[in-house]
Amino acid sequence: MSSQVVEQADAVALRREVEGLCGAARGEVFEDGMESRFSRALLRLIEEHEDVAVRELQEAIEGGRVDAPVAAEALRWLGLMGQGPAYRRRRRLLEEALSADCAEVRDGAVLGVMYLDDPHALGDLRGALARESQAWLRRGMEQAIQQLARE
Amino acid sequence: MALALRKIRLTRWHREEEHDLSWVPQGDIVADPLADLTTTNGKLSVWLVEEDLSNLSRVLAAFATTADRLANLDYVLFDPVLLTPLGVGLEHTQGGTADGEANQLWHRDLSHLSGHTVVELARAIKAQGREGRATPRQLRQLIVQAGEAGQVDWDVLNAGIRKDIAG
DSSP states (O other): OOHHHHHHHHHHHHHHHHHHHHHHTTTOOOOTTOOOHHHHHHHHHHHHHTHHHHHHHHHHHHTTOSOHHHHHHHHHHHHHTOSSTTHHHHHHHHHHHTTOSSHHHHHHHHHHHHHHTOGGGHHHHHHHHHHOOOHHHHHHHHHHHHHHHTO | OOEEEEEEOGGGGOGGGTSOOTTSOTTOOOSGGGGGOOOBTTBEEEEEEOTTOTTHHHHHHHHHTTSSSOOOEEEEEEOGGGGGGGTOEEEEOOOOSSOHHHHHHHEEEEEOOOHHHHHHHHHHHHHHOEEEEEOHHHHHHHHHHHHHTTOSOGGGSOHHHHHHHHO
C-alpha cells in the first residue's frame, strides 16, 4: 500500500473517531470548568494528532455533524488547552466559529477565544460583535474584547 | 434582603432568542434551563449574596475553586422572596469551596423541590433573575486576592486551578 493510501486510511479512521466522540457526547450535560469524558478524549486526540484532529473537528462542526452543545463544549476546551499542540489551527477554528449560525456555538467560540487570551483574535471578535443580534451574547463578546485589548 | 446566586450556563436560558419555541404552552418554558437546576434529594445548592453585592466577588472566587479548571462562571441572581409561594425552603448548610468562611456564612440549600416546583422555580428565575458572567481572568484575580487575604486555602485547590492561576 502506498503511503498516500495509508494516510487516507488514517484520516478516515480519525474522522470516524472524532465524529464518534462527538456523537457519544450528545445529550451530556456540561458544566463550565469541569472536565468530562468528552473533554479528556478530545484533548487526547488533539495531543496525539494535532492539526489533523482539529481539522477533522472543524469539518464535523461546519458540516453540521456535531450537536450545538457538544460543538460549543469542544470550542471551550480548544481554548482551555492554552499554548500547546495545534495552537494556530485551534485559534483559527475558534475565530471562524465566531461566525457560526448557532448562538450556542458562537458563545463556545467566544469563551474559547477568551481562554486562549490571544489578542490576534481581536479583529474577528470585533467583527462578530458588529454582527451579533443577541444582547446576552453581545455582552460576552464585549467582555472578551475588553480582556484581549488589555494584553 | 440578600439575593440567591446559582451557577448556570447562559446559553440554556436564551433559546427563545434563536429558536422557534411557539410550541411551548403559554405560561410554560422550554426545559433546557432545568439542566442548571438538577437537585439531589430535592435540594439545590445556592449562595447568598448581599443586596449591595458586597460579597459577590468573594462568593465567585470561592465557587471558582470548586472547578477542575479556571473557566468562566455564568450565574443568575434572584430574590429568595420568589421561593415562598413555591413552598421552597432555604436551609443553612456548609459549602464545599476552598474558602471556609464563605462556606460557613453564605452557602444555602433550597429544599423541598419537586419536579413541578423546579419548573416553577426556573420560570420565576427566568422572569426575575439577573444574569452575569465572571471571566477566567477576573476569577483568577479574585482567587489570588482571596488567597493573599487568607480567605482561600491554597492547600485544597486542585491541580488544574493551581496551574491556571500560575499561568
